Amino acid sequence: MNSVRKTSPPDFQLPPRRKLRGLAVAAGLLTLTALLAGRAGAADELVPLVLKLPAPMFIGTPKDMPASPNLEKPSDKPRPPLLVPKGVSNLAPASTVTTSSTNATAANLRKIVDGSKEPSDAGTVMLRKGTQFLQFDLGAAYDLFAVVIWHSHDSPKVYHDVIVRVADDAEFKTNVRTLFNNDFDDSSHLGAGTDREYFESHEGRLVDAKGARARYVRTYSKGSTDSALNEYTEVEIYGRPAQ
Numbered sequence: 001m002n003s004v005r006k007t008s009p010p011d012f013q014l015p016p017r018r019k020l021r022g023l024a025v026a027a028g029l030l031t032l033t034a035l036l037a038g039r040a041g042a043a044d045e046l047v048p049l050v051l052k053l054p055a056p057m058f059i060g061t062p063k064d065m066p067a068s069p070n071l072e073k074p075s076d077k078p079r080p081p082l083l084v085p086k087g088v089s090n091l092a093p094a095s096t097v098t099t100s101s102t103n104a105t106a107a108n109l110r111k112i113v114d115g116s117k118e119p120s121d122a123g124t125v126m127l128r129k130g131t132q133f134l135q136f137d138l139g140a141a142y143d144l145f146a147v148v149i150w151h152s153h154d155s156p157k158v159y160h161d162v163i164v165r166v167a168d169d170a171e172f173k174t175n176v177r178t179l180f181n182n183d184f185d186d187s188s189h190l191g192a193g194t195d196r197e198y199f200e201s202h203e204g205r206l207v208d209a210k211g212a213r214a215r216y217v218r219t220y221s222k223g224s225t226d227s228a229l230n231e232y233t234e235v236e237i238y239g240r241p242a243q
Contacts, residue, residue: 048081166214
């Protein structure tokens with residue numbers, strides 16, 4: 001006759017799969033905490049980034065939609081606000097602006113950071129064909145939270161190969177990071193991007209910089225559905241001195 005072994009109830013333990021799932025959730029929370037810590041300090045008060053927008057030049061969905069698998073559908077709703085630490089400011093007006101395009105003068109480049117966002121013949125700067133960039137030297141390293149670009153929003157056009165990068169040096173060889181890249185076919189040879197092309201509008205394109213620390217900012221483009229030239233009306237760069 002077989003004896004029956006009696007055992008006391010075991011201590012409560014998570015089943016292996018559930019335990020692993022709990023560990024994964026905990027790891028995910030730690031990762032999220034680390035990301036938020038990189039974006040803003042624990043004591044920072046986050047507030048919506050307030051942008052002064054120009055008047056819209058067109059309303060509604062464009063009739064002629066380019067045949068592109070990477071095109072973001074336009075929206076008639078306001079863009080959701082981006083939360084940034086309280087006290088960040090627009091660093092672009094005090095920066096030194098240069099460009100890869102040989103036709104732009106220093107006086108013309110100052111128009112890109114003068115606060116005027118209405119597209120016009122006098123206020124919009126034309127850069128040459130092909131992939132061209134604007135470079136902003138902030139003078140020192142800053143913690144960056146947003147880059148906002150207005151090309152020319154006088155009509156619903158799509159700009160190609162819009163790329164935003166930051167670096168520690170003017171040659172973009174040290175600690176180069178890409179904040180936005182919609183060059184999905186790598187035609188500008190800076191790496192294929194995963195962001196989507198979009199219709200230019202009065203809201204501009206807001207790029208979340210997520211607290212990236214850098215001194216230099218570059219914005220690239222390669223013409224649009226309207227022209228092979230590269231147009232810029234305004235660029236704003238929001239940040240604060242490195243913490």
